[in-house]
Amino acid sequence: MKARYKYRFYPTDQQKQDLAKLFGCVRVVWNDALAICKGSQKVPKSGDLQKLVITQAKKTEERRWLSEVSVVPLQQSVADLGVAFKNFFDSCNGKRKGRKVNSPRFKKRTNRQSARLTRRGFSIQGDGVYLAKIGVVKPIWSRELPSNPSSVTIIKDCANNYFLSFVVDIEPVRVRADNQSIGIDLGIKTFAVMSDGTQAKSPDYSKLDRKLRKVQRKLAKQPKGSNRKEQTRVKIAKLNNKIANKRKDFLHKLSTKIVSENQVIVLEDLNVSGMVKNRKLARAISQQGWAEFRTLCEAKSNKYGRNFQVINRWEPTSQICSDCGFKWGKLDLSVRSILCVNCGIEQDRDENAARNIEMVGMGHRHDLKRTGRVGKTTSVAQPDELSRITGASAGVSMSK
Known part of the structure; x- marks a missing residue:
């Protein structure tokens, strides 16, 4: 399985200038390719975009400075744009799970900057890492890399901090659970x-x-x-x-x-x-x-x-007694403790919800014969109903 190992490094003044040039070239290539995609009816292939915004652009007077940096991060920038468009289209068509993905946007100089290098653009040399046309940088090795990295991403965040993010293969760890x-x-x-x-x-x-x-x-x-x-x-x-x-x-x-x-x-x-x-x-x-x-x-x-399991958000985890399965109804957020009218056990709202979450996730639902209401219960409990509520505080829980 893949994992990321991130390390901070402190470049020299000359390396900061070279990195600023690299980030600028990556940003310009991305923006040029994105402008072409937005101006065409169909998104061009990654190879065609690379010819337009890298190969042919280097021959022009306006973009000839693109040849001053390594071509590897420029190619990866165009490839990343293709992946971003694919995720956007899959999200619109319902092929991608999760929340909807927005379309790619133009990059700004004041935002987080990054450039990705594959194996032909970097190498590890002792305590340092050689970056193509940048030189050797020395990250702070807070932990060892478990394997040889397949790629590295140079990152400069909004606070002007520099990081190296390696992609490595790791083996699953088998630890006995208590x-x-x-x-x-x-x-x-x-x-x-x-x-x-x-x-x-x-x-x-x-x-x-x-x-x-x-x-x-x-x-x-x-x-x-x-x-x-x-x-x-x-x-x-x-x-x-x-x-x-x-x-x-x-x-x-x-x-x-x-x-x-x-x-x-x-x-x-x-x-x-x-x-x-x-x-x-x-x-x-x-x-x-x-x-x-x-x-x-x-x-x-x-x-x-x-x-790892995630249960449905509509499960009434805060509305059911975790001991007897009696459903007392929806509770106001100010209600923190409930006295079950069926079994007489006092339940803390959050602990009761956590136990119900565990039971639903493990498939141990309460018997429906025991969950039937013995008496009439209002939909929302109020703090003055002393027969059902034993405590109220200002704490807030997000369970239903």
Whole structure:
């Protein structure tokens, strides 16, 4: 199976100039090819596009500087454009699963820059990596590469940090699981509540978020194209990187712990795009990284040989007692604890939902004869119904 290993490196001043030239050429080739595709009725083949925007363009006065960089990343840029159009068309035709993919867009100088090299464009030489027409760069080897990489992507993010991202082949790791299965209920204040009763608190992003808002307000008042505006843009990018790194560290540690200890991991499919329409919770939901956590759990499950499952988002996981199967109906988000009128057991909302997620994922649904309602229950429980609700707090869970 394929995996990416990412390392940071610090280029010299001359290498920064050469990399800036490389990123500019890759960006121009992409934009030229995209302009041709948008101006034609049918998307040309990748080989025909390479002849137009690389081979023939080098012979013109306007684009002759394309020959100053390696041709490998230019060819890969055109190939990536073809893949982007294929994904867009497959998404429109329903052949591609997941959310709809937008059509390719033109690249900007201020956005994240990247250039991909295949094996004929780079080589590993001791502690350094030779890049064609760039020279030898020395990344910080935080871990060893498990095998020889098939390609490397040179990345410059919005905060002017440089990275090398290698694509390598890895072997699956067989580790014995301590538990058979686990269900996970995702939320905001408490990021994850597991069916075994354990909880994982979300990192506190409030301090960084306040700084970010302050700098964003400053950016909006500065004149366009000024040097101060560019400096402020870099500050915003660095703050966003700090938040992203803090979130990524938390998600990697949590997903590794869950996947290594459990054989079956069950999550609930969440309609995040619909949830962020709530303007009061949109910023908090966007900072959690639920989609990234799901991707990490799925990838690490494949690596460790685990069974990863996602249940339907319409399963009433918060409306059913996990002990007796009695359905008490839809609950208000402020309701955090419920006293089941059928079995008399007090249920924590999030733990109850996590246990139901695990049971649905494992195929252990409650017996329908036991899930019938003994008494009449309102559709939405209110905080003053003491016979059903034993506690309320300001916490929020995204389970239904």
